[in-house]
Amino acid sequence: MTAAITAIAPVLLAVAVAAWVDLRTRQAGLDPPGFESPVRRWGALMLLSLFFWIVVFSAFAGVAGDAQVDFEAISDWQLFALHALMVATILGWYALGYGGGAGGGTSLAEQVGLVARRPLAEVGLGLVFGVGAWLVVLLGVVVVALILSALGGEDLLPKAPPDMIPWIAARPWWLRLAVALSAGFFEEAFFRGFLQPRVGIPLSTLLFVAAHISYDQPFMLVGVTLLSLLYALLVRWRQSIWAAATAHALFDGVQLLLVIPSVLDVWNVQGGG
Numbered sequence: 001m002t003a004a005i006t007a008i009a010p011v012l013l014a015v016a017v018a019a020w021v022d023l024r025t026r027q028a029g030l031d032p033p034g035f036e037s038p039v040r041r042w043g044a045l046m047l048l049s050l051f052f053w054i055v056v057f058s059a060f061a062g063v064a065g066d067a068q069v070d071f072e073a074i075s076d077w078q079l080f081a082l083h084a085l086m087v088a089t090i091l092g093w094y095a096l097g098y099g100g101g102a103g104g105g106t107s108l109a110e111q112v113g114l115v116a117r118r119p120l121a122e123v124g125l126g127l128v129f130g131v132g133a134w135l136v137v138l139l140g141v142v143v144v145a146l147i148l149s150a151l152g153g154e155d156l157l158p159k160a161p162p163d164m165i166p167w168i169a170a171r172p173w174w175l176r177l178a179v180a181l182s183a184g185f186f187e188e189a190f191f192r193g194f195l196q197p198r199v200g201i202p203l204s205t206l207l208f209v210a211a212h213i214s215y216d217q218p219f220m221l222v223g224v225t226l227l228s229l230l231y232a233l234l235v236r237w238r239q240s241i242w243a244a245a246t247a248h249a250l251f252d253g254v255q256l257l258l259v260i261p262s263v264l265d266v267w268n269v270q271g272g273g
């Protein structure tokens with residue numbers, strides 16, 4: 001019975017979230033003309049449900065079942081699989097909503113927040129914001145750790161890095177850089193560019209954090225939540241994702257290329273590895 005619930009719950013959650021996205025899209029006046037066709041609307045609902053099931057909620061089943069991931073069996077290209085799925089979902093949704101003679105509407109770039117008067121200026125702002133966000137998250141994580149320690153919650157603090165961290169740190173530098181750039185652009189395009197205008201900051205942030213639960217380290221979600229909120233506010237301010245995507249890519253790049261390898265070196269020297 002428990003196994004059945006664990007298997008079915010992620011599917012039901014994915015369908016519920018997809019239905020909520022569809023409802024909020026209509027309420028926000030963002031419904032594509034193609035969705036006047038029930039077939040197209042249901043097709044988009046199925047597409048979003050599949051995405052949320054794979055990217056967001058299927059990880060909960062693995063966590064609940066304490067599933068172990070064999071990282072040695074993961075190929076490098078799979079690091080980009082979820083980002084490719086984000087692209088496919090957005091393209092599929094747009095094709096159902098606007099393609100095939102469905103009628104005119106906003107461009108795909110507008111649908112995901114890629115339209116900006118001065119994209120290069122937005123990128124520059126993102127670099128500055130990214131440094132500030134890194135400092136804010138570092139401070140926030142330290143404060144939360146101190147509070148947990150003061151309240152006797154040391155068991156909630158990580159004693160060792162998740163298995164995924166050493167694995168990804170061992171990838172070639174160019175691959176880690178590519179992952180950072182891919183995550184910055186495609187995750188912002190989907191969660192902040194596409195989702196946020198439709199469901200708002202709270203739910204888009206919750207879904208973004210849930211998509212990172214596979215880290216298998218609850219404390220790491222503190223930083224993910226802070227970053228998501230900062231990026232969300234930046235997108236709301238700038239009305240495009242360019243600055244947030246740049247800040248996101250910068251943060252991930254610094255973590256993957258500098259911080260994580262350095263921390264692991266210290267960990268190994270101290271006998272933790």
